């Protein structure tokens with residue numbers, strides 16, 4: 317499984333093999349992952365600080381300038397839904413980042429660019445109420461996890477996008493670990509929830525709800541993914557279909 321973007325247990329370094337068993341994500345930050353409950357427990361002492369920092373960053377109080385856009389309940393619900401969405405689509409996001417930054421041709425891009433995927437809140441929740449009675453439960457099932465709709469993607473300079481020292485230190489740790497095993501480093505994909513009608517280029521970094529997704533990438537020669545110029549439409553379709561992504 318190491319030919320693809322892969323996930324390592326943050327405690328013991330075991331490589332995830334999704335065909336056998338999925339790793340468990342830290343329920344706090346939804347960023348670190350573990351092969352077992354034992355590894356998760358063992359890692360907590362060293363993980364606690366970055367974990368609590370990540371969670372605290374997502375609290376409404378640190379986004380007071382944006383509180384007008386979201387009622388607090390709505391904000392917290394969106395943050396939770398975004399974490400779930402991120403964990404559902406981890407494999408797809410890694411693949412999209414790999415394609416967007418053209419890591420097969422230019423591995424050095426991993427060090428100075430991030431893929432930002434802009435999402436809007438899906439309007440499916442309003443849709444439920446207007447659905448006719450006999451098919452409403454079915455529609456509800458299908459739309460239950462479709463909280464977000466794809467909006468656009470951007471490739472932005474890493475240095476301008478990520479400035480939080482604790483998060484940068486965590487990324488540096490992942491990059492080092494990847495390179496120590498011959499990998500390319502740590503790819504950064506960011507999922508960002510933008511308000512309807514916002515001018516994407518005028519958004520203020522970090523002011524929106526976002527989720528940073530680090531993906532450690534193995535040596536490029538070993539990666540079987542072909543370059544795909546149409547990665548953005550593949551990404552959009554996969555996100556919109558809600559099906560599990562397989563390459």
Ligand SMILES: [Zn+2]
Nearest residue numbers: 325328351355
């Ligand atoms: Zn482990």
Ligand SMILES: [Zn+2]
Nearest residue numbers: 342344345367
């Ligand atoms: Zn955590």
